Amino acid sequence: MYRYPYPHPAVATDVAIFTLRDGALAVLLIRRKGEPFEGAWALPGGFLKEDEDLDACAARELSEEAGLSAGVLQHFGNFSAPERDPRERVISVAYFALVSSDRVTPEAGSDAAEARWFAISSLPALAFDHTEIVQRALVALRSGLLTSDILLALLPARFTLSSLQEAFEAVSGEAADKRNFRKRIIGSGIVRESDEFERGSHRPARLYERAV
Amino acid sequence: MYRYPYPHPAVATDVAIFTLRDGALAVLLIRRKGEPFEGAWALPGGFLKEDEDLDACAARELSEEAGLSAGVLQHFGNFSAPERDPRERVISVAYFALVSSDRVTPEAGSDAAEARWFAISSLPALAFDHTEIVQRALVALRSGLLTSDILLALLPARFTLSSLQEAFEAVSGEAADKRNFRKRIIGSGIVRESDEFERGSHRPARLYERAV
DNA sequence: CCAAAAGTGTTACTCGTACACCCATGT
DNA sequence: ACATGGGTGTACGAGTAACACTTTTGG
Numbered sequence: 001m002y003r004y005p006y007p008h009p010a011v012a013t014d015v016a017i018f019t020l021r022d023g024a025l026a027v028l029l030i031r032r033k034g035e036p037f038e039g040a041w042a043l044p045g046g047f048l049k050e051d052e053d054l055d056a057c058a059a060r061e062l063s064e065e066a067g068l069s070a071g072v073l074q075h076f077g078n079f080s081a082p083e084r085d086p087r088e089r090v091i092s093v094a095y096f097a098l099v100s101s102d103r104v105t106p107e108a109g110s111d112a113a114e115a116r117w118f119a120i121s122s123l124p125a126l127a128f129d130h131t132e133i134v135q136r137a138l139v140a141l142r143s144g145l146l147t148s149d150i151l152l153a154l155l156p157a158r159f160t161l162s163s164l165q166e167a168f169e170a171v172s173g174e175a176a177d178k179r180n181f182r183k184r185i186i187g188s189g190i191v192r193e194s195d196e197f198e199r200g201s202h203r204p205a206r207l208y209e210r211a212v
Numbered sequence: 213m214y215r216y217p218y219p220h221p222a223v224a225t226d227v228a229i230f231t232l233r234d235g236a237l238a239v240l241l242i243r244r245k246g247e248p249f250e251g252a253w254a255l256p257g258g259f260l261k262e263d264e265d266l267d268a269c270a271a272r273e274l275s276e277e278a279g280l281s282a283g284v285l286q287h288f289g290n291f292s293a294p295e296r297d298p299r300e301r302v303i304s305v306a307y308f309a310l311v312s313s314d315r316v317t318p319e320a321g322s323d324a325a326e327a328r329w330f331a332i333s334s335l336p337a338l339a340f341d342h343t344e345i346v347q348r349a350l351v352a353l354r355s356g357l358l359t360s361d362i363l364l365a366l367l368p369a370r371f372t373l374s375s376l377q378e379a380f381e382a383v384s385g386e387a388a389d390k391r392n393f394r395k396r397i398i399g400s401g402i403v404r405e406s407d408e409f410e411r412g413s414h415r416p417a418r419l420y421e422r423a424v
Numbered sequence: 425c426c427a428a429a430a431g432t433g434t435t436a437c438t439c440g441t442a443c444a445c446c447c448a449t450g451t
Numbered sequence: 452a453c454a455t456g457g458g459t460g461t462a463c464g465a466g467t468a469a470c471a472c473t474t475t476t477g478g
Contacts, residue, residue, distance in 0.1 A: 001215045001217065002215065002216050002217070002218065002219045002220065003213050003214065003215050004213070004214050004216075004220070004222075004300075005213065005214070006214065006222075006259065007214045007262050008214065008216070008220035008221065008222055008223070009220065009223050009260065010218075010220055011220070011221050011223060011303055047218065048221065048303075050219050050294065050301065051294055052294070053292040053293050053294060054290055054292040054303070055292075075289070075290065077287070078266055078287065078290070078305060080260075080265040080266040080267075081265050082262065082263055082264070082265060088216075089262065091223055091260075091266070091303075093290060161430090161431090162429075162430075177468070177470085178430090178431085178432095179432070179433080179469095179470085180467075180468065180469085182431085182432085184467090199476075199477085200428085200429075200476080201427075201428065201429085201476070201477040201478065202427080202428040202429035202430070202475075202476060202477075203428085203429060203430045203431075203474060203475035204430080204475070204476065205429075205430055205431090206430085206431090372457085373457090373458090374456075374457075389441070389442070389443085390457090390458085390459095391442095391443085391458090391459070391460080392440075392441065392442085394458080394459085395440095396440090411449075411450085412449080412455080412456075413449070413450040413451065413454075413455060413456085414448075414449060414450075414454080414455040414456040414457065415447060415449050415455080415456065415457045415458075416448070416449065416457080417456075417457055417458090418457085418458090
């Protein structure tokens, strides 16, 4: 038993883990085992341990619950309404993570299991205030798209410019002009050419990789 | 005594309250009364109460410790290193606030007292990790300058474009071109003309006010 | 030879930036 | 009259957005 002269809230991190599935942005949800919200879908998350800081807690949740380490793991907000958890007071420190589609286990127990990817266009009702958390995660994710290299975290180490553009469009929700997109990416210096090509029933596509 | 089966950290908000003094950006610091860091300068802050959320806690700290209500009060980060407070584990949720220079009590007990404004160019050593918190507050504040109306919170309800430009330069640390600055502000629609003028030993300056 | 995606330039427009002089008041 | 800050326009360059056809492979 831990005792304090004043009330202390519990502190947890919740992580919205995004990836691309079939060209659409998807988020990982787990099915809750216990009360409250038993059986409901929720974001993976867990309580802060004594010897770790919040970033480490989020990273641990990511690897424990999803078996992944992310290219991007970023704090975007706190959720602290007094009654958001009916058991006791819980402060939720929210992160979003982006993981490469080639590290995602294809159907990771998707049939009747505990963890599943959901396209963001068709989310179920979520436990607690997690629906709001996901919405806020999307806003934070989109707001930093243009000026950053976070998109690369959604792709394998080598990727075509077309797949990068697909990733951009899946996240931003808007179509982009092919020539302008390529100009911007090449000009920004965040990627460099490799010598390899991806083959298919069409002209081979040059593979690029993260610069530096 | 409050008891929990697992360890719970204390949760507090710390608020970097900025204003303009003599044309320079200044932050409010209080002198600590008790251990640890007794007598050292620190950001105002306090523990989260049971019935308030984090935003309300920060707003309460702002009004309790500074006697002010701010035009802007914005979360910008969490500080959670396990040993950042030697007494017990404390998670600090950090906010910055901007208050109008005309609401600032001119020398608010500044002589030998507990609270004082410090120009950000000459901060003393601070308690805990508060030096880092102030630095991060400045980065967050500056990053949102151009596309927002937060600067208006530093000024009285009516202000001249020159004083707005001074505020911009004090926060950003860089000089701006007068004509371009005015074009941008007028074009953005965040201010509108009033019919009044400020008089001095020069041509009268039109007063503006927040639009909408 | 047909389908499918890759790759490639130019033009128009918008936006940001650099820059200097006259104006209205107080003293 | 002079000192002080207020107020104004233009020209150039950079960056962004619109736009369509040829190339290379697999089937």
